Amino acid sequence: MGEAFLEVMGLNKQFGGLKAVNDVNFSVAREEILGLIGPNGAGKTTLVRLITGILKADSGSILFKKREITGKKTWDIVNRGIACTFQNMRPFRRLPIIANVMVSCLSPRAMKRGEWVKRIEAKAMDALEFAGISDMALEDASTLSQGDLKRLEVARAIATEPELLILDEPFGGLSPAETELMAKSIHRLHKGGRFGRLHSEGPAMIIIEHKLQQLMKIADRIIVLNFGTIIADGTPVEIVNNSKVIEAYLGEGEI
Template identity: 70%
Template sequence: MAAPFLEVENLCKHFGELRAVDGASFHVGQDEMVGLIGPNGAGKTTLMRLITGILKPTSGTVRFKGEDITGQDTAKIVNKGIAPTFQVVKPFRHLPVGANVMVSCLCPRAKRRGDWVKTVELRARDALEFCGIADLALEPASVVSHGDLKRLEVARAIATEPELLLLDEPFGGLSPAETELMGKFLRRLHRGGRFGRLHSEGPAMVIVEHKLSDLMKIVDRVIVLSFGQIIVEGTPDEVVRNKEVIEAYIGKEVSSLVS
């Protein structure tokens, strides 16, 4: 059997006494869309940050396409094909939206030989167009609304032409209509294809999200995290009916009351 695409093994991150991620192990296939859910403070964001090397894990390993990438520099990991987005949008506020994406297009992974400024600009524009914010390309990121910044975040990530996309709350702060649009567009991105000059192999995705109903519509598999540990893994239908999940979200007594 070929080496799994992304393999996380026994990953731990302790902040002093607090065990934010405590021995999480899971894997993601090359053509999967995985949802990562869990109550607040379960360690979802920390887990994402550990994979991308923004935080260094206390112990455990992360393997990407059979290669150990644990604790490597973020830029290096991104250039191997894992692109993260952030829960709190972090655009380059003084740069125009187009230039924000251009930065990603300039990374060694996305850069082509003989690229010059015009082609990079056009590729950035294609990423923006795909995310539906091409009309804002010239506006500085500081004047753009939150929903559009969320899309900018995704555009910035896909401009590095990733094989694995780690999306941290892509629907956070979006209106229901925007959420639906974003969900559809992530699904389309996952199928892969050619979007203007931007080529996508159909990246695998790990999506951290709180809007469960919207998430369940688009993902193939769900992993539930609670207090740093993975409690359940399965298809959306299985997870929704799982007792442990309901307990983790709502609490024991309440769930017994409900049943």
């Protein structure tokens, strides 16, 4: 693996007396898909909110491409090339699906590629096509099923042409068939290339999941969070066989 692309050092976030993120250290390489798993309430979503500037860390440091992003505003972080999807999806429900993605195409980062300035609809359409929901482009976002909402989240995130894409539970609520499709899309995106008018440099990725199974096939490396602390860091095979990980998941049934 190459040098650190994203580097998280000594990160802490407390809610009242609860240490939701407790001295977390890890890094992601440019070419990597990093999986992040952990039982419910482990602190995964909080960690994503800290990286994307939605929440402010109590202490610690986050470097992206060797620059400090701790304490920066979310729009600034998006412009530097980090995009994320949310576990709790919040589209503009009263707007057509395509308009939801056009908002992302209007980000200064996406607009920098001058050729797209006059072709935002076309680019938004390509993002929807990539995500597999282009046939519903003109319907209100409120009409979407759980699985299609996930796809809209992915379309919105990739429309900003990120270099690091963070996906919070991209398989949550999806059927096995939808999960398979989503995993394929994620893999294709990571490899990069041109999807219609949409350009993908093949972003580095952090994929958060509650369960390990779906992640095994696509992650290069997996870190495990439990009670705000990283308890394991290794290849998918090392992680499924790690006794601390098995113990952390004992109360939950399967990993």
